[in-house]
Amino acid sequence: GLAKPIGLVEGPGGLGQGGLATTLQDDSREAEGKFEEYGYNAQLSDRISLDRTIPDYRPKKCRQMTYSPDLPQVSVVFIFVNEALSVILRSVHSVINHTPSQLLKEVILVDDNSDNVELKLNLDQYVNKRYPGLVKIVRNSRREGLIRARLQGWKVATAPVVGFFDAHVEFNTGWAEPALTRIQEDHRRIVLPAIDNIKYSTFEVQQYANAAHGYTWGLWCMYIIPPQDWLDHGDESAPIRTPAMIGCSFVVDREYFGDIGLLDPGMEVYGGENIELGMRVWQCGGSMEVLPCSRVAHIERTKKPYNNDIDYYAKRNALRAAEVWMDDFKSHVYMAWNIPMTNPGVDFGDVSERLALRQRLKCRSFRWYLENVYPEMRIYNDTLTYGEVRNSKASGYCLDQGAEDDDRAILYPCHGMSSQLVRYSADGLLQLGPLGSTAFLPDSKCLVDDGRGRTPTLKKCEDVARPTQRLWNFTQSGPIVSRDTGRCLEVEMSKDANFGLRLVVQRCSGQKWMIRNWIK
Numbered sequence: 001g002l003a004k005p006i007g008l009v010e011g012p013g014g015l016g017q018g019g020l021a022t023t024l025q026d027d028s029r030e031a032e033g034k035f036e037e038y039g040y041n042a043q044l045s046d047r048i049s050l051d052r053t054i055p056d057y058r059p060k061k062c063r064q065m066t067y068s069p070d071l072p073q074v075s076v077v078f079i080f081v082n083e084a085l086s087v088i089l090r091s092v093h094s095v096i097n098h099t100p101s102q103l104l105k106e107v108i109l110v111d112d113n114s115d116n117v118e119l120k121l122n123l124d125q126y127v128n129k130r131y132p133g134l135v136k137i138v139r140n141s142r143r144e145g146l147i148r149a150r151l152q153g154w155k156v157a158t159a160p161v162v163g164f165f166d167a168h169v170e171f172n173t174g175w176a177e178p179a180l181t182r183i184q185e186d187h188r189r190i191v192l193p194a195i196d197n198i199k200y201s202t203f204e205v206q207q208y209a210n211a212a213h214g215y216t217w218g219l220w221c222m223y224i225i226p227p228q229d230w231l232d233h234g235d236e237s238a239p240i241r242t243p244a245m246i247g248c249s250f251v252v253d254r255e256y257f258g259d260i261g262l263l264d265p266g267m268e269v270y271g272g273e274n275i276e277l278g279m280r281v282w283q284c285g286g287s288m289e290v291l292p293c294s295r296v297a298h299i300e301r302t303k304k305p306y307n308n309d310i311d312y313y314a315k316r317n318a319l320r321a322a323e324v325w326m327d328d329f330k331s332h333v334y335m336a337w338n339i340p341m342t343n344p345g346v347d348f349g350d351v352s353e354r355l356a357l358r359q360r361l362k363c364r365s366f367r368w369y370l371e372n373v374y375p376e377m378r379i380y381n382d383t384l385t386y387g388e389v390r391n392s393k394a395s396g397y398c399l400d401q402g403a404e405d406d407d408r409a410i411l412y413p414c415h416g417m418s419s420q421l422v423r424y425s426a427d428g429l430l431q432l433g434p435l436g437s438t439a440f441l442p443d444s445k446c447l448v449d450d451g452r453g454r455t456p457t458l459k460k461c462e463d464v465a466r467p468t469q470r471l472w473n474f475t476q477s478g479p480i481v482s483r484d485t486g487r488c489l490e491v492e493m494s495k496d497a498n499f500g501l502r503l504v505v506q507r508c509s510g511q512k513w514m515i516r517n518w519i520k
């Protein structure tokens, strides 16, 4: 979810052969209504050929590669809920048109209890007539969420390899052969076709830069720069080691996937399963890689046509992954979501079976995984306390990082989101704002008393001229005292400040501060 590209490569672009030469202008009510419903221009999709071929964005070298004549077959699983029919059908046509027929065992469509009637009989009739015997449809009688929907597909798959995809993707020529080759060589590899973007409004395909798939400590996925040794090697067609996956496209040996525990069936709706699989496969002796020669284009839609409380489920699922796989580092997930480690206010369900799985597979530690697979992660092990910080004189108000580009901490009504995440660490730093999580993102800033005015500032911790200026003494329900000046962080009532409250450093008058959470 919520992946941000690290860079775009604008290719020759266009809708591809068989597509439209120009973008259709249609501002009718109906078109807008469909856009609203699906998060993409469904009316335009209805008019684009189901058999179009997308531009070939593979690195040049891929086109010269040759493959063994006896690769394993693949079952391709698409899951959907309330998707535009033409978009699902284009996914099906695209995989059939761009996979050698002897390699494609079957296509499996999993309907995760859609409401839309055209996805019932119309879809059945269409695929049975157009592709008799090749397409299976599985219908969930209640909404299972994307995790168990993918598992429904796996259960009916019969080929030795299974590919899992969202039902709004299109396949590049030659996507299957390199993926199947890598899995034939080592069945413990989980292979991710590289992802390009189908623009939600024009359906043009936009090339994305070569990337691995990483995540923040909240376990939100994102594209990250490939490992240094891959960059140094200088071969764009080589597999890219990746700590986790975005999740809309992955290919795996069917039996191996079962052996290592599939996806966590206790996860609900959306999110976290893609990160959990990455941690698990690496910690338990397998690997995960992005294959630039195997490409799939995916629609990043503007909204999701299902449950709108995605954040809640992503948080819940993240806690399951944290509790099972992350050892002492699980605190980082609680910190990232700014919730307490005991009574987090989220019921993440029973993880005992997943813990037993970890035991059974004799998996390595999370520290091993971080050091060997995701060294770009920032570690916050020296944190003592974290969460919202309140002053007894200003009830209902919390320390807040304020405007991101500003260098000023403020007091703001408490809302508990990440701008009000304060961390106090063993070495005396007081940091404010969301965790930077990785070397790819700026880290939270340090609260500083530079001894000059009465205004405390927020600075990049490494930019503070005198290191002691960023150090504080802080005990629960006590003052916050600068180790450099001996002054206290305090609240001053002031008519011309926001909310009538100003944050100052001044001679200590005995004000008390409270921080919400401890590391367990």
Ligand code: UDP
Residues within 6 Å of the ligand: 001, 002, 079, 080, 081, 083, 112, 143, 144, 145, 146, 149, 165, 166, 167, 168, 248, 269, 270, 300, 301, 304, 305, 306
């Ligand atoms: N999905 C599902 N059941 C759900 C939620 C999502 O089957 O309850 C499917 C959805 O149809 C899609 C896939 O899960 O094929 C991933 O969801 P989505 O495309 O909305 O996520 P994104 O790719 O935008 O992160």
Ligand code: MN
Residues within 6 Å of the ligand: 166, 168, 248, 298, 299
């Ligand atoms: Mn998707």
